[in-house]
Amino acid sequence: MQAIRTWLNERGYLEVSTPTLSPDLIPEPTIQNFSTRLISEFLGEREFYLIPSPEIHMKKIIGEIRRSIYQFSRCFRNSEQVGSLHNPEFTMLEYYTVDCDDESSIAITEELIGTTALPGCPKELLPPFKRMTVNEACSTYGNFDLDHLQDIGKLREKARSLGFPIEDHTESWEATFNRLFLNLVEPRLPQACPLVLCDYPMQIECLAKRKAGTFYRRRWELYAKGVEIANCYDEETDVQVIKDYYRRHYAMLASQRAPLHQVIPDVDEHFADYFGSSYPQSSGVALGFDRLLMLELGLDNLGGVILFPLSDIIL
Amino acid sequence: MIKAGQIDKGTALLIKGQPFICVEREFVNPGKGSAFVRLKLKSPSTGQTLRETMKTQDNAEDITVEDRDCQYLYNDGEMFHFMLTETFEQIEIPMTSFPDYQYIMKDGETYRVTFWEHSPLDIQVPAKVIFTVAEAEEAIKGDTVTGATKMVTTETGLTVRVPIFIKQGEKILVNTETKEYLERVNK
Incomplete structure (x- = not known):
């Protein structure tokens, strides 16, 4: 973790620390959430949510300071299978590079992993990426x-x-x-070297830009030894596209979850207003830090890198 | 019929007329996509394995099975021989269907065996089992490196990597799925 911090700091990224408890989330129908209740004697009660990723806060910061940022944050995803590759609470390294696109983020990630890998890291995790x-x-x-x-x-x-x-x-x-x-x-x-799978179908909707003139989005995922370890977007900045995404995905999420009494997080109706013509071009990578560490150590179970994994408690 | 999302380890399914037991189940959410479940299924009669990835909402044909207590008698290199404790009837199960069970099951112990239409489908072994160390190398004098390990063999013939302080005749708790040492048992 220290080596990654040093590498990013030396390249001008600013480390930020944003809240784990959030009053609203980005609507993502495929990620189940944890909710909790804020109780104030003076202000009453309000539902808060544990973040599934720090994206919502980090994007607001980029709009304000217009520079590259990163953080290691605790993230929470509910209803995923607790086991060798999933722990409901995990550590994400998220880094956003301004004036950079999804292509350049591949090279950045390649150098980051190649430079900071632990001694003895299996070669299947080291550059060059396919x-x-x-x-x-x-x-x-x-x-x-x-x-x-x-x-x-x-x-x-x-x-x-x-x-x-x-x-x-x-x-x-x-x-x-x-x-x-x-x-x-x-x-x-192929698993002999890390694999970057890029240009995801446009039908898989997310806040990654469309690739003009194609059926795809500017998004890639990094696989190492068959495990997904990172996801990158060329970040969408079009206010109307973000508004439409919020509206449709919130409706989809609410209609799917209401009959099942699942958590329906609040969303910030004004989130799209943080973007617009002055918002910088940026590319964001979310990297599962526990998974990276697990693979660098040649392990196949997160229990080897997460202290007190939930699998030890509930399985 | 059950939903694929309800299939668990040990669920018996009928696929193209043949019974299969689910031996591994993993939920997967492909990046920003719908929920799927990845299954590894095994045919107990042929040992054939199938890998299927289904949407959690897909239907699958489950079959009604019955668990019965069976005492493990011995194996003859090809078959495990069991006796139903209720009826004293003897049954045979091909060893190739459960290749590592010969190193886990103990002669004379009772296990739950899953039957479908009078045929044995699955042998249920506990997730953690206490074994006695039958053979262990002596710790090498001066070998005090933290985390040093050595291999031992249990009374059933299972080889397990253990901490260096484990001696012959001691009891150890082992995860039967991963075959990993869990702890020394002091009783």
């Missing part, structure tokens, strides 16, 4: 080409021909894509 687009991976390992499967009917037909009958006719493009990706592609991804 780069591949999601569609190249799908074509190579899954025998399907996303460029020609943008229509949901065609994607379902392809899924059927590959042995995955889709029974639910309301299944989204994203879900059918992930069904094929997880079954046919991910298990075959």
Whole structure:
């Protein structure tokens, strides 16, 4: 951790420390949240949430100070399987580089991991990183080409021909894509060196910019020894796009969770207003620090790097 | 029918007419995507393994199974021989279906065996088992490096990496899934 701090400090990144308790979160229907209650004798009670990532605060800071920042923060994700690769409370290293895009972030991450790796780190974790687009991976390992499967009917037909009958006719493009990706592609991804899988399908909605003239987004994920360890966006700054994302994803999240009585976090309706023409171009990387450490030590279980892992308590 | 998200380790499923037992289950949320469950299924009769990744909302055909107490008698190199404690009936289970169980199960001990339509599907071994150290190398004098370990063999033939202070005849608690030493048992 100290080596990473030194590396980032020397390159002009400012270390920040933002709250773990937040009155609102970015709506992300696929991440379940922890909620807790703030009780004040004078101000009454209010629901607060444990952050699943420090993104919400760090993006506000970038808009204010317009420089590259990072932090190690405790993050919380509920309803994930407690076990070798997941602990509901974990440490994330998140670094945002201004005037930088997703491409340049690959080189930054490559140098960061290469320079700060622990002695004896397995070579499968060290540079050079192999780069591949999601569609190249799908074509190579899954025998399907996303460029020609943008229509949901065609994607379902392809899924059927590959042995995955889709029974639910309301299944989204994203879900059918992930069904094929997880079954046919991910298990075959090369593991001899770190792999950057870039250009994710635009249908997987997130706050990463669209890649103009393509069906993809400026987003990549880093896999090492088959484990996802980092996720990067070329950060969306268009106010209207962010507003639309908030509106649609909050509606989706609320409709999915209300019948199941799951936590529906509040959202800040004015979050999009932090962006706009003066907001700097930036690229953010969220790196699972515990997973990185686990792999650098040649381990296959987070229990080797997290003290008092939840798996020891509840399993 | 059950939802794929409800499948747990030990759940018995019928796939293309053949019974399978779930031996590993992992929930996966592909980056910003819907919830999936990754399953490793094993056919107890053939030893064949299947890997399936399903949406948690997908349907799967589960089968009703029955657990019965069986005393483990011995193995003959090909088959595990058990006796049903209720009826004294003897049954055989191919060792290839549970390749490492010969080093975990103890002769004469009773285990829960899962049956489907009178055929044994699964042997349930406890997650943690106390073994006696049958063979252990002597600690080398002067070897005081913190965290030093050595290999020992249990009475069942399981080899386990243990801290250097463990001696022959001592009892140790072992995780039967990872085969890792957990602690010395002082009783």
